[in-house]
Each structure stands twice: as C-alpha cells, then as structure tokens.
Amino acid sequence: MLTAILVMALGAIVLGAALGFAAVRFKVEGDPLVEKIDAILPQTQCGQCGYPGCKPYAEAVAKGEADINCCPPGGEEGIRKLADLLGREFKELSGEHGVEKPKSVALIDEQTCIGCTLCIQACPVDAIVGAAKQMHTIIAAQCTGCELCLPPCPVNCITMEPLPETIDTWKWKYPVIGIQPVNKVAGHA
Amino acid sequence: MLELFRFPGGVKPASNKQESAGAAIAAAPLPERLVVPFRQSATGSATIQVRAGEKVLKGQMIGSAEGAFGTTVHAPTSGTVLAVESRMLPHPSGLAAPCAVIEPDGAETWIERVPLDPFKVDPQIVRARIRDAGIVGLGGAVFPSHVKANVVIDTLVINGAECEPWITCDDRLMRERTEDVVCGAALLGRLMGAKRILIGIEDNKPEAVQALRAAISGEGYCETGDMQVVSVPTLYPAGGEKQLIRVLTGIEVPYGKLSPEYGIQCFNVGTAYAVARAVLHGEPLIARIVTLAGNYTKPGNFEVLIGTPMNALLPLGTPQADTDRIVMGGPMMGFAVSDTSVPVVKATNCLLAMSQKLFPPPPPEMPCIRCGACTRACPMILQPHELYWYAKSKNFGKAQEYNLFDCIECGCCAFVCPSRIPLVDYYRFAKSEIRAREREKAAADTARERYEFRQFREEREKAEKAARLAAKAAETKAKLAQEEADKAQKVGADKTALPDDKAALIAAAQARVQAQKEKDSA
Numbered sequence: 001m002l003t004a005i006l007v008m009a010l011g012a013i014v015l016g017a018a019l020g021f022a023a024v025r026f027k028v029e030g031d032p033l034v035e036k037i038d039a040i041l042p043q044t045q046c047g048q049c050g051y052p053g054c055k056p057y058a059e060a061v062a063k064g065e066a067d068i069n070c071c072p073p074g075g076e077e078g079i080r081k082l083a084d085l086l087g088r089e090f091k092e093l094s095g096e097h098g099v100e101k102p103k104s105v106a107l108i109d110e111q112t113c114i115g116c117t118l119c120i121q122a123c124p125v126d127a128i129v130g131a132a133k134q135m136h137t138i139i140a141a142q143c144t145g146c147e148l149c150l151p152p153c154p155v156n157c158i159t160m161e162p163l164p165e166t167i168d169t170w171k172w173k174y175p176v177i178g179i180q181p182v183n184k185v186a187g188h189a
Numbered sequence: 190m191l192e193l194f195r196f197p198g199g200v201k202p203a204s205n206k207q208e209s210a211g212a213a214i215a216a217a218p219l220p221e222r223l224v225v226p227f228r229q230s231a232t233g234s235a236t237i238q239v240r241a242g243e244k245v246l247k248g249q250m251i252g253s254a255e256g257a258f259g260t261t262v263h264a265p266t267s268g269t270v271l272a273v274e275s276r277m278l279p280h281p282s283g284l285a286a287p288c289a290v291i292e293p294d295g296a297e298t299w300i301e302r303v304p305l306d307p308f309k310v311d312p313q314i315v316r317a318r319i320r321d322a323g324i325v326g327l328g329g330a331v332f333p334s335h336v337k338a339n340v341v342i343d344t345l346v347i348n349g350a351e352c353e354p355w356i357t358c359d360d361r362l363m364r365e366r367t368e369d370v371v372c373g374a375a376l377l378g379r380l381m382g383a384k385r386i387l388i389g390i391e392d393n394k395p396e397a398v399q400a401l402r403a404a405i406s407g408e409g410y411c412e413t414g415d416m417q418v419v420s421v422p423t424l425y426p427a428g429g430e431k432q433l434i435r436v437l438t439g440i441e442v443p444y445g446k447l448s449p450e451y452g453i454q455c456f457n458v459g460t461a462y463a464v465a466r467a468v469l470h471g472e473p474l475i476a477r478i479v480t481l482a483g484n485y486t487k488p489g490n491f492e493v494l495i496g497t498p499m500n501a502l503l504p505l506g507t508p509q510a511d512t513d514r515i516v517m518g519g520p521m522m523g524f525a526v527s528d529t530s531v532p533v534v535k536a537t538n539c540l541l542a543m544s545q546k547l548f549p550p551p552p553p554e555m556p557c558i559r560c561g562a563c564t565r566a567c568p569m570i571l572q573p574h575e576l577y578w579y580a581k582s583k584n585f586g587k588a589q590e591y592n593l594f595d596c597i598e599c600g601c602c603a604f605v606c607p608s609r610i611p612l613v614d615y616y617r618f619a620k621s622e623i624r625a626r627e628r629e630k631a632a633a634d635t636a637r638e639r640y641e642f643r644q645f646r647e648e649r650e651k652a653e654k655a656a657r658l659a660a661k662a663a664e665t666k667a668k669l670a671q672e673e674a675d676k677a678q679k680v681g682a683d684k685t686a687l688p689d690d691k692a693a694l695i696a697a698a699q700a701r702v703q704a705q706k707e708k709d710s711a
Contacts, residue, residue, distance in 0.1 A: 053640065
C-alpha cells in the first residue's frame with residue numbers, strides 16, 4: 001500500500017517537475033492564436049468590425065468576444081479560413097458590419113482638395129502625402145481601401161476607385177465546360 | 190558520340206511540320222501600322238521613352254530598361270509615332286496595355302548600327318548590349334537574356350528541339366541563318382565561360398542538323414570552340430528546358446533549383462540568332478520568324494517585324510474559309526487570340542489557324558477515373574490527377590504540396606487523358622489563384638507593417654510632445670525662479686532687511702491665526 005502511494009507520488013512529482021520545466025523553458029511569447037488570426041485578416045485596418053484595427057479584432061476573436069463574420073474586406077473566404085482555423089461553423093458575413101466590395105483605392109480630386117490634412121490623420125497606413133494648405137495625394141500602391149479618409153474630408157473630394165484588372169493581376173478562370181446544343185453542329189456553343 | 194538520356198513521360202503527337210517546313214523564310218511586307226507593346230518580357234514593362242508625333246528610326250529605342258530585370262523595346266521601322274495608348278495584347282486575358290502605334294514612312298532608315306567584337310570587349314559590355322538590344326528568350330518564355338547570361342557555367346545548351354507540332358520557325362532559322370545561329374551560340378558560350386556547347390535538335394529536323402554540323406566544321410566567321418550538334422529523339426516535350434538538359438547531360442534539375450547551379454544554361458536557337466545580330470551587327474531585336482501553319486492554303490515561315498498586327502500577317506498564308514480561330518503558339522501550349530488585330534510580339538513563334546475539321550473541339554469532359562495515364566505521361570514526374578483533384582476543389586495548399594509550380598503546362602496529361610479533362614486549364618487556374626493570394630498576402634503584410642509603424646510613430650510623437658512640454662514647463666519654472674531670485678537680489682540690494690521683514694510678516698500672520706483660534710474656542 002505505502003509502496004504504491006510512494007510510487008504514484010514519485011511519478012506525480014517527476015511529471016509535475018517535467019511539465020513545470022517545459023512551461024518555463026518553452027514558454028510562448030504572446031498569443032500565437034492572435035498572430036494566426038491576424039495573418040488571415042486583410043490588414044485594411046478599416047475598423048468595420050467595430051474594433052480599432054485588425055489586431056484588436058484578432059484579439060477579440062481569440063478571446064471569443066467577437067464573432068468570425070465581422071470582417072467585410074476579408075469576405076467569405078476570410079470567414080472560411082477563420083472557421084477552419086478556429087474549428088467553428090462557417091457563417092454568412094454579418095450585414096451590420098458592411099458588405100464585401102471589389103478592391104478599391106481612394107482617389108483625391110486634386111482640384112477640390114483644400115489641404116486640410118484631416119485625411120492624412122485618418123489614414124491608418126500613412127498612404128496619403130500632403131501638408132497643410134498643400135494638395136494631398138494618395139499613394140495608390142499602399143492604399144488598403146479602408147475608406148477611413150472619406151468621412152473626415154470636409155469637401156468630399158475623395159472617391160473610391162475600383163482597381164482595374166491588368167495583365168499582371170489577371171487570373172485564369174475556373175474551367176467551365178461549355179454546354180453545346182445536341183442537335184446542332186458543335187461550335188455554335 | 191555523346192551519350193543521350195531519356196526524360197520520364199512525354200507523348201508523341203503527330204508533328205505536322207512538313208507543310209510549313211518546306212518553304213524558305215519570306216520577309217513579311219511592311220504593314221500600314223505597327224503596334225509595339227512596351228510589355229515584351231516576362232519580367233514586366235519597359236519604360237516609355239516616346240511621345241505621340243515623334244519621328245523614330247528603325248531600331249531606335251522607344252522603351253528603356255528599368256532595374257536589373259528590365260528589357261528594352263525598339264521601333265521596328267522608321268516612321269512617326271501616332272499614339273502611345275493602351276491596345277489589346279496577344280495574351281489569354283485579351284486585356285490591353287500601353288503600346289506605341291507607329292506609322293511607317295517606308296524608308297526603313299536605320300539608326301547607326303555599331304557592331305561589337307565580342308572576343309575583344311569586356312563581357313559586361315556584351316551583356317549590356319544584349320539588354321539594350323531588347324533580347325528576351327524567343328522560345329516563348331521571353332525572360333530577359335542578359336539576366337540569364339549573367340552566370341558562369343560549364344555547358345551551354347542551345348535549344349533547337351522545337352518539339353511543338355506544326356511549328357517550324359526554329360527549323361527554318363537553323364537551316365537558313367546557320368552562321369548567325371552558330372555565332373550567337375559561340376558568343377553566349379564565351380560570355381558565360383562555357384567549356385562546351387551542345388545544340389540539341391529533334392531528329393525530325395535532319396536538314397537543320399546537317400546545316401549546323403556543316404557550319405561548325407566549315408570555315409565560319411567566328412570561333413566555335415567545343416560545339417556539338419546533337420540529334421535527340423523526337424518526343425514531346427523534348428524542347429522543355431529541363432527535359433532537354435536531362436536528355437543531353439543526364440542531369441535532372443530538381444524542384445526549386447535553376448540549371449546554372451548545375452553548371453548548365455539553356456538558350457533557344459532564336460535567341461542565339463538574335464544575340465548574334467545584336468552583337469555582331471548592332472541590330473536590336475525588332476523582328477522574328479513566325480510560322481503560319483494549320484488551316485492555311487499557303488503555310489510557311491515569315492520574318493515579321495515585332496508589332497505587325499496579326500490580321501496583316503495572316504493573309505500571307507491565306508487562311509482557308511472555315512478557319513474559326515487563331516492560336517498563338519502550338520496546339521499543345523498555345524492560346525487562342527481574342528482578336529486578330531493584336532500585334533505579333535517577341536513571344537509569337539507561330540500563328541496556328543484552326544478549324545472545326547482540323548482541330549475538332551474536344552468531346553465533353555468526363556469524370557476522372559484515376560487511370561494514371563497522365564502520371565505516366567508527365568515529363569516533370571508530377572501526379573496530374575492529384576493536382577487536378579486539388580485544383581478543382583480549390584484546395585490550393587495541397588496542390589502546392591504536390592508541386593503544382595513544377596508543372597510546365599506542356600499539356601501531355603490532357604493529351605493522354607481518356608476522360609478528355611482540360612487538365613492544364615485547372616492547373617493554370619490554380620496557379621493564378623495562388624499567385625493572386627500571394628500578392629494579397631504581400632499587400633496585407635505591407636499594410637500591417639505600415640500600420641504598426643504608424644502606431645509606433647504616434648506613440649513616439651506623443652512621448653516626444655510630453656517630453657517637450659515637460660522640458661518647457663521646467664524651463665518656465667527655472668525662468669520664474671531666476672526672475673524671483675533676480676527680483677530678490679534687487680530688492681535685497683535696496684533693502685537688506687528683507688529676511689527679517691518676511692519673518693516678521695509670518696510671525697504676525699501666525700499671531701492672527703492664534704488670536705482667531707482663541708476667539709473661536711472662547
């Protein structure tokens with residue numbers, strides 16, 4: 001009886017020590033889940049989810065405070081990826097946060113711009129250049145299309161322009177088999 | 190005799206080369222308009238250097254090279270630039286990109302052509318010449334040649350296999366422009382320090398083999414060094430870079446590696462010819478040989494200026510009445526051009542006319558029965574049926590695990606598929622989706638970095654502002670104290686008894702407070 005208790009106690013101590021050591025030795029800095037969720041999010045930093053940026057939303061999702069279907073720029077695919085990662089059910093994008101739109105960039109009408117710098121302060125990725133009473137312009141390559149610059153503009157000179165498809169961004173389409181009329185010669189399909 | 194090797198897989202489609210191989214290369218007449226795209230290399234577009242209304246000379250640079258991977262674009266003839274605008278390109282997308290529209294003046298006035306002696310000048314100068322002549326791989330990949338030539342190798346492989354059915358432009362080039370092909374090969378070999386040069390030609394082109402062998406053994410106008418013409422068995426895709434290297438040297442270039450790591454570099458015969466023209470004659474790449482084959486009454490090969498609209502070129506071969514589409518490239522890897530007004534570009538090796546009779550549409554796609562025929566045919570030792578499965582179900586991560594990006598899109602798998610599945614279409618779809626995702630990922634990473642930096646900057650600015658305010662407050666305080674001290678000193682100078690005064694004042698105040706307290710308690 002005593003031997004058995006001693007053996008079990010010894011086992012518990014050894015395993016406990018090993019686990020304790022591992023917990024210290026292999027301690028993970030930060031929350032890897034947050035990083036993983038953040039990697040899926042589109043980083044537009046638009047705040048449509050109700051959080052001040054992608055990282056805070058990722059933290060909220062990791063804590064279970066936010067649902068996975070609150071990110072319109074990530075779209076359906078983003079929700080699917082989050083559902084896969086977190087082992088949750090896929091959900092339709094929640095309507096209250098917005099709708100999925102084609103990728104656009106902001107464009108400043110430089111004739112109308114009065115140089116108030118309000119949009120510069122609003123841009124989360126510093127993609128607007130300009131100075132007080134000087135014309136502002138958007139660095140299109142850096143613009144995430146978050147639309148945060150639209151509301152502060154006092155003269156409504158910023159518009160969202162959808163990105164046109166170019167040869168570099170063109171994608172092969174999913175192969176579809178053309179339906180051909182049975183009684184006609186093929187080729188009219 | 191060189192020992193030859195075999196690459197796995199491969200198919201033997203009917204070669205159909207006789208018709209167009211018979212006739213000598215004819216010069217295509219000058220078209221009314223030339224549309225020269227600035228985007229003529231796999232690595233992107235040249236920087237536009239002309240404006241509408243400008244006069245240009247034949248061979249004048251109109252698009253300059255930007256960065257290490259840039260290539261140049263030249264005016265194919267002398268004339269006037271009518272416009273610099275977006276025009277539809279010969280690309281599967283049918284999208285438009287900037288082009289120079291040139292109206293020829295018919296005079297064909299050349300720029301000053303300066304030949305180089307490649308055996309005397311520095312290799313860097315030769316490489317710069319190759320770049321400035323706008324030379325890209327003419328086998329179809331249009332990768333900048335000066336970048337490819339910037340390596341040190343043992344063996345240079347010159348690709349004259351031309352394994353695609355119907356196409357004969359390289360065959361005619363080797364037969365008729367033998368000297369320049371050999372010289373270009375020798376020049377490239379010397380440029381990269383190659384100890385031997387192997388010209389691989391499929392054995393269905395005995396005339397080309399003969400011509401090149403004669404040119405090497407005869408008295409040419411350049412030193413050939415250790416150059417061998419090797420007749421390789423006809424087996425599609427023997428003209429694939431990795432396949433030809435394997436056949437000639439037995440070296441299998443593995444996944445993710447490039448052939449120069451194994452001491453080999455490969456160039457197309459057309460590229461070798463263009464290099465010879467550029468270096469030895471000072472002519473930039475402004476024309477290429479294009480095969481017109483398929484449903485034509487007069488198929489053949491033509492030397493065509495880059496930028497010639499296809500609909501100006503096609504009548505030379507006289508397409509038959511039932512021609513319903515034009516394919517750029519061969520039947521295995523080519524794509525149908527969306528409109529025949531698109532120009533001939535550096536990648537245009539063949540314009541194949543197709544009709545329902547000659548190329549009947551494939552029967553409807555049937556389900557994959559996992560017979561494995563595609564796996565046996567794949568020259569890259571991939572598993573096409575697995576790739577198909579993952580591409581179809583949009584499981585791109587898995588498709589990449591199965592080395593989707595090793596696929597050379599040669600079409601062997603689709604050729605042998607008993608279910609007639611357009612396999613390559615699925616791979617192209619999957620590849621472009623993966624590339625798009627990678628682009629999005631890169632953009633998201635940049636955005637995250639910029640966002641985090643902005644936050645860092647805002648924090649820093651806040652801290653700096655606080656520090657500044659604190660410093661200012663301290664300064665004001667110090668200043669006040671100083672003023673106080675100054676004042677005190679001044680007062681002190683006037684009235685030395687200030688401390689006693691102060692003490693008296695305090696004592697009086699204390700007495701008042703005491704009196705008040707006593708009064709309150711009373």
